Amino acid sequence: MKRLSFALAAALLMAQAAVSHAQSVPGAKDVSRVSGGTYKADPNHTQVLWSVDHMGFSTLHGMFGQITGALTLDPKNPSAAKLTIEAPMKGLAVTSDKFATHVSGNEFLDVAKFPAARFTSTSVDVSGETAKIAGDLTLHGVTKPVTLDATFHGAGVNPMNKAETVGFSATAKLKRSDFGLGAFAPVVSDEVELEIVAAFEK
Incomplete structure (x- = not known):
């Protein structure tokens, strides 16, 4: 009985915390x-994360930031939405400077030649x-079709800058070799998984 009471109390506390969180954040x-209208990507809170399998020993992750772009929305006709996103390759963040230099070099991204x-x-x-x-998607000078599976995350007014803001998350998969980036495959997986978190402000 005591165990049941403790579990019930814990569940109630968690529910109250969830409600409190929902009431205290500006987005819902x-x-x-x-x-409706055109929103600009918030470069400080928009990220493109990628992951590949490395030799079967680990999954490596990296991230691109400093994202720019625009999202045009019409709530009465959501399928008419238009999205453009640009990710500067210099915005790469990985676990070490050596790894960043390797990925940015001419064996992979060749950032000097293909900056975004x-x-x-x-x-x-x-x-x-x-x-x-x-x-x-245009990457490394190659353009290929890619589909994003996107989910609406929330909307509201950002109290810091008073901007109307909408947020989404998305996932996608692509093959490095499709974009001329297949070096070391399959030791490093050809398939890349993308996870995107994006905020847009109007």
């Missing part, structure tokens, strides 16, 4: 808060709070 998962990656949407298929965003 409420699509009615989204107004760009994604431009071609269609948006919306279903509730999720969407499939098809588009063209």
Whole structure:
């Protein structure tokens, strides 16, 4: 009985904490808060994370930041949304300077020659709070179709700058070799998993 009472109390505390958190943050998962117009990517709170398998020993992660771009939304016609994103390759963050130099060099990204990656949407298929965003990704001088599986995260007014803000997360998979980046495959996995967190401000 005591164990049951403790479990119930713990569950109630967790529920209260969740409610308190929801009431204290400015963003909410409420699509009615989204107004139409063009939003700019918030470079400080938008990240593109990637991961590859390294020799079967570990999964390596890296991140691109300093993202720019725009998202045009019409709440009455969400499938008409347009998205452009540009990620500067100099924004790469990894575990060490040596690794960063290796990935940025001419065996992989060749940042000096190809300073940015760009994604431009071609269609948006919306279903509730999720969407499939098809588009063209230009990376390492090669353009290929890529589809993002996106989820609405929240919307509201940022109290720091008073900007209307919307946030999303997304995942995608691509093959390095499709973009001329297949060095050391399959020792380093050809498949790359992407995880994107994005905030847009109006």
